[in-house]
Amino acid sequence: MKPLILHTVRLLKGQWRSLLLLGVILALSAFTYSVVHLGVGTIEENTDAYFESHVQEDFSIITTPTIASSEREALENCPFAFSIEALYDASPSCFEALMDHRVETFDAYGEATLEARIYKDGVIRENEDAHDIRVFLDGDTINKTYLEAGSMPTGDDEIAILSNYASHNGYTLGDTLETEGKSYTITGFILLPDYNLPAIQHPLFFMSETQTLAVMDKSAFDDYGGSIDAHIAGVFDSESFDLSVYSEADSYLHGLLTENNLRSGAVYAEIEGSRGASLALSVLIAFIGIVVVGLMLKKAVDRSKRPFGVLKALGLNFKEITLPFLLLVTLFSLFFLLVGTILGWTFAPSLQQFFLMIYLLPEGVVSLNISTVMVSVLVPFFVLLSLSLIIIRRLLGKEPVVLMRPLSSVERTIRFKRMRRLLARAPFFTRFQLAFLTRNLLKTTVFTIGVILSVFLAFLAFALDGVFDETLDAYYESIDVTHTAHLLGETNPPDEGERVIEVDGRMHDTQAFVIGLDAAQTLHPLEDENGASLLGDLNEGAVISKSFQLLSGLEVGDEATLNLYGEQKQVTIEGVADIYPGNHVFMDRASLSESFLDSLDFYNALYHDAPFDNDYDRVIETENILASSEQINEVIMRVLYVMIVSAIVIGVIIMALLTGVTISDNGYNIALLKVLGYNNKEIGRMILGGYNKMLVLGFIIAIPISLVSFSVMTQLFADVYSLVWPMRIHVWQIFMIFVLYGMIYMIVAMRARREIERVSLQKALKIYQD
Numbered sequence: 039m040k041p042l043i044l045h046t047v048r049l050l051k052g053q054w055r056s057l058l059l060l061g062v063i064l065a066l067s068a069f070t071y072s073v074v075h076l077g078v079g080t081i082e083e084n085t086d087a088y089f090e091s092h093v094q095e096d097f098s099i100i101t102t103p104t105i106a107s108s109e110r111e112a113l114e115n116c117p118f119a120f121s122i123e124a125l126y127d128a129s130p131s132c133f134e135a136l137m138d139h140r141v142e143t144f145d146a147y148g149e150a151t152l153e154a155r156i157y158k159d160g161v162i163r164e165n166e167d168a169h170d171i172r173v174f175l176d177g178d179t180i181n182k183t184y185l186e187a188g189s190m191p192t193g194d195d196e197i198a199i200l201s202n203y204a205s206h207n208g209y210t211l212g213d214t215l216e217t218e219g220k221s222y223t224i225t226g227f228i229l230l231p232d233y234n235l236p237a238i239q240h241p242l243f244f245m246s247e248t249q250t251l252a253v254m255d256k257s258a259f260d261d262y263g264g265s266i267d268a269h270i271a272g273v274f275d276s277e278s279f280d281l282s283v284y285s286e287a288d289s290y291l292h293g294l295l296t297e298n299n300l301r302s303g304a305v306y307a308e309i310e311g312s313r314g315a316s317l318a319l320s321v322l323i324a325f326i327g328i329v330v331v332g333l334m335l336k337k338a339v340d341r342s343k344r345p346f347g348v349l350k351a352l353g354l355n356f357k358e359i360t361l362p363f364l365l366l367v368t369l370f371s372l373f374f375l376l377v378g379t380i381l382g383w384t385f386a387p388s389l390q391q392f393f394l395m396i397y398l399l400p401e402g403v404v405s406l407n408i409s410t411v412m413v414s415v416l417v418p419f420f421v422l423l424s425l426s427l428i429i430i431r432r433l434l435g436k437e438p439v440v441l442m443r444p445l446s447s448v449e450r451t452i453r454f455k456r457m458r459r460l461l462a463r464a465p466f467f468t469r470f471q472l473a474f475l476t477r478n479l480l481k482t483t484v485f486t487i488g489v490i491l492s493v494f495l496a497f498l499a500f501a502l503d504g505v506f507d508e509t510l511d512a513y514y515e516s517i518d519v520t521h522t523a524h525l526l527g528e529t530n531p532p533d534e535g536e537r538v539i540e541v542d543g544r545m546h547d548t549q550a551f552v553i554g555l556d557a558a559q560t561l562h563p564l565e566d567e568n569g570a571s572l573l574g575d576l577n578e579g580a581v582i583s584k585s586f587q588l589l590s591g592l593e594v595g596d597e598a599t600l601n602l603y604g605e606q607k608q609v610t611i612e613g614v615a616d617i618y619p620g621n622h623v624f625m626d627r628a629s630l631s632e633s634f635l636d637s638l639d640f641y642n643a644l645y646h647d648a649p650f651d652n653d654y655d656r657v658i659e660t661e662n663i664l665a666s667s668e669q670i671n672e673v674i675m676r677v678l679y680v681m682i683v684s685a686i687v688i689g690v691i692i693m694a695l696l697t698g699v700t701i702s703d704n705g706y707n708i709a710l711l712k713v714l715g716y717n718n719k720e721i722g723r724m725i726l727g728g729y730n731k732m733l734v735l736g737f738i739i740a741i742p743i744s745l746v747s748f749s750v751m752t753q754l755f756a757d758v759y760s761l762v763w764p765m766r767i768h769v770w771q772i773f774m775i776f777v778l779y780g781m782i783y784m785i786v787a788m789r790a791r792r793e794i795e796r797v798s799l800q801k802a803l804k805i806y807q808d
Contacts, residue, residue, distance in 0.1 A: 057370070059691045060334070063327035064371060065378030066687070067320045068414040072382025074316035075410050077389030082309050084402040092182045094231035094302065098155070098294045099270035099284055100549075101140060103541060106288035112139045126266045137268055143287050144270055149279040153180045155271040159238065159656060160218040160264030162250075164207060168662060170238045170249035171217055173197075174230065175259055180271045181232040183253050184400065187211065188226030194258045195220070200236065200398060201227035202246035218263035228253055232271065234397050237301040243666045244301075244396065251398070265524070265656050291542055291601075292549045298758050305397050307758065317413075322491060323688065324418040329484050330695050331367070332425050360430045367426045368419075375415040379406075382414065392676075467720075471728035481696050482732060488692030489736030489779070490743065495685035496775050497744040501765040503675070509618040509764065510667045514660050518561045523644040523654035535646035536561055537639075539627050543602040545580075545609075548590040551620055552602060554627035554641070561645045564615050564624060572613040576626040579610035583617035583624075585762035588753075590621075600625075605634050618762055686782065693733075693783055697726060697790040708794055722791045733783050737776055 103121050110118070116132035119125035126133035137154040145152050155177070162169040176183045176190070183190065183198075188211045191198050197215060204210065204227060214221050233251055235244035243249070254262060281293035297303040386404045394401055475482045523535065539554030555562055557573045564572045564581060572581045580600070582592060592598055596611045600623070615624065631640040644650070650657060701708070704725055711721045748765035755763045 057334075059695050060327060060330055061370065061374035061377075062687075063323060063330070063691055063695070064374040064418070065381070066684075067324040067327060067418060068375045068378030069382045069385075070316050070323065070378075071320035071414045072379045072410050073385050073389055074312050074382075075413070076383055076404050076406065077386035078309055078312050078393065079410075080386070080402040080404050081390055081393055081397075081399055082313075084400045085305065085309075088184060088229070088400050089231050092184050092231045093177070093180050093273065094296065095155075095180050095271040096150075096274045096296055097272045097281055098232075098296070098299060099144060099152075099272065099281075100291045100294065100542065101269060101289040102291050103267070105136065108288050109136060109139060112136075122268070123266055130260055133266070140289055141270060143289070144272075144284055147283050149276040150272045150274055151179065152270050152272045153177060154268055155181060155232070156266065156268040158259065158262050158264035158266050160262065161656075162215065162217045167248070168657075168659065169203075169207075171199075171252055171264070172236075172238050172249075173252045173254050173259060173262055173264060175256060176253050177271070180273055181230060184229040184231065186227040186229060186400070188224075190228075191222075191225045191253065191255050191258065193223075193255065194261060195222050196225045196258065197222035197252050197254055198226035198228045199224060199252045200229070200246060200250045202395070202398065203236075203250035206247040220261075220263070222254075222258070229398050229400065232296070232302050234303075234305045234399060235301045236398060243663065243670070245666050245669045246395070246398075247669060248662070248666055292544055294549075300761060305399065308393075308397070319491075320414070322487075324421075326484055326488055326692060328418065328422050328425060329480060331371070331422055332429055333481060360427070363430055364423065364426060367423060371419050371422050372415070375419055379411060379414045467723055467727060470724045471731065474725065475728040475732065478700065481700060482728070485692065485696045485729060486732050486736045486739075488688065488696075489733055490740045492685045492689035492692070493737055493740035493775060493779065494744050494747070495688070496682060496778075497740065497767050497771075498748075499682045499685070500767050500771045500775070501744070501748050505763055505765060509762075511664060513617055513619045514664055514667075516563060517660075518563075518647045519645040520660050521646045521649055522658045522660075523646070523650055524656040524658075525642060525644070525654050534651060535644035537627065537641035538562075538643040538645050539630055539641055540643045541602065543600060543623070545582075545586075545600045545623055546590045546592055546598045548586070549621060550586060550600075550623045552600070552623045552625065552630070554625050554630040556627050559645070561647055566613055567616045572615055572624075575612035576624060577629070579612040579625075581613045581615050581624040582611055583615050583620060583622040585618050585756075586621040586623060587614050588756050588762050602630075602634050607633050618764060621761075686778075689779060690782055690786065693729075693786040694789070697729065697786055698793070700725065700729075701790050701793045718791065718795050722787070722794050725794065726787055726790055729787075730783070733779065737779065741772065 103123070105113075105119060105122060105125060113125075113132055113135060116125070116135065117128045119128055119132075122133065122136060125136060137156065141152050141154055144150075155174070157172050157174045160171050160173065162171050174183075185198070186201055188198065199209070199215065204224070209215060209224055211224055211226070213224050215224055216222075228251070230251055230253075236246055236249050236251055237244045238249050281295070284290050284293055295303070297306055383404070383406045390401070390404060393399070521535075522538075524540070536556065536559045539552070541552050543550050543552045545552075555564070555573070555576060557576050559573075564576075566572055567584075575581055580598070582590070587593070590598075592611050594611055594613060597608055598611060600607050600609050609625070615622070627641065628638050631637050644654070708721055708725065711724065716724070744767065748767075752762065752764050755761060
């Protein structure tokens, strides 16, 4: 047994570089799976328990900000108010009565438990920065507050906030936080099950550094000075219940399932997507590694067929001969798979913290479990061991006299002749390269798949990198609005800035953010993709954004029904603005005001290109939005760097392994070509030149795969979350990645050509004599 083991070790010793790279591939496969399934899996387990115990809403009903005439009949002895905010400002008790009335109205449809979710939006002044805060009343039966540390606030000057926000801004329990002109003592750190992302200003702005959620006692909440709003939270009593039945209610604007709500449902898709992607990537990497192991093992066994034939003739059985190979495969694969799994376990807490830096979820202890080990180690190990056994049995499970016979290449010659007939008119080197590739079809396939995978990851990184630059940043940098003030419709503020209507509505059964602009205003350009102004079209109908066009399917010239303030109106789509961040519908302000409010001069917002001289209910600074976008982009860039490095590592390893295996497999052919008079450059062109073509082919194949995948991702994100996140790559990025992979291949090929130079003429003569 010992001599056989030593013989097997000597066979593989000369390929230690390839073996090391192969080990990295196996470890990378185990690492990819274990780090995600341990880090994200722990979050998933804790999250499921958290959502169940604190009753996360199954859906939200967004209601109109205005009060319908039918609702005023239910508000006896209450002052007249146009909006719910004005009603609260006039009488908090009447506001509560309105919310109770809306819950009762929707509750009449049955099959769901409902509860009003009431909150106020305010501002925290941190030095010169303005941070956003959304203060909630604790839910009675739905969306109950989760206390992470400390205690719930009970006094008029107490508050509980997010621990993420507190840690980023240096707050601890017992510190004082100032918001809306009053100081509050921080008594606890909380989480809210209906807000897994602190999305307050915009669905894509969810950075905890500059915004926080909070809860207060009822008396403190009533005294808090922020602007009030509410929706109806619901839990299904019947899974077959359809939200569309609520659309008959006067105050109904739109319903949103939690799983399709970015602020509370994105975590589901993120967890499922991360685990699914990690499994797919792990399997693909493991497949490449297993195939390369098989190729190397086949080569090693092939070299020893004649000696093993002699051993079998001397009486050794198949088990005694194959055991050394299987033992080395076992030790080699188990070692690297275990290393990858342990590294995944080590880095899983860091991945969990990365998730928790974004998502508002309970933290858990990461522990290694048997199911993860089974998938990351044992599954690829047994597949690898089975493949090795099949290869060895196929090569050595023959009679001794057959094993000692020189290897016949009849089958390969036939393939070469067939290929030669097909490419009779092609240049010699091309015929040789393509015939060589077809004779090594498995290696060619693995090389191409590896290139496609690696290039796809690089394309994905560049596509994600441009999302914010081409959507949010491009939009806010294209307008001259630096400050937006939101105010009550009944007030008469000083005449500063440009008057605007901003309100939620529905068009073509799609949620819409309706903006009423004056055609003569100058701060908000409205242009199509060719740069032509669309402001004049507002007098004729509506202009929609590209995002809303994708969400609704509307085209220029279509008629659509606009639902706003409980009223309906038919409008014509006059143009599509080159705007992505949001489901925007633009209309003429005066026409919008007259059609829905019987007034020519209603407005509830002001646009300005400078700070306002007066105080308003809420002021949003464009600079803060861009700062938040930059912070989110920084987080995304960390992911992109990992993806790019992973793509390059996978590409380098696959190219190095397969070119190395190719040179090793064709030592005799290389030596024979030298005997025939070909120089090293020509031999390198014949043996490795085909991989040049497969690199280009794999790159070309990766382009449509990437484009189609990005289109599907964009449409899926729009369908699920009603948010357009366009993913695309530019020609210069494609060119840059091609150059990068070309350089990588050139470096790898240089090493392979040095191996060709080391093959001596005597090797061919020696093999021929044998």
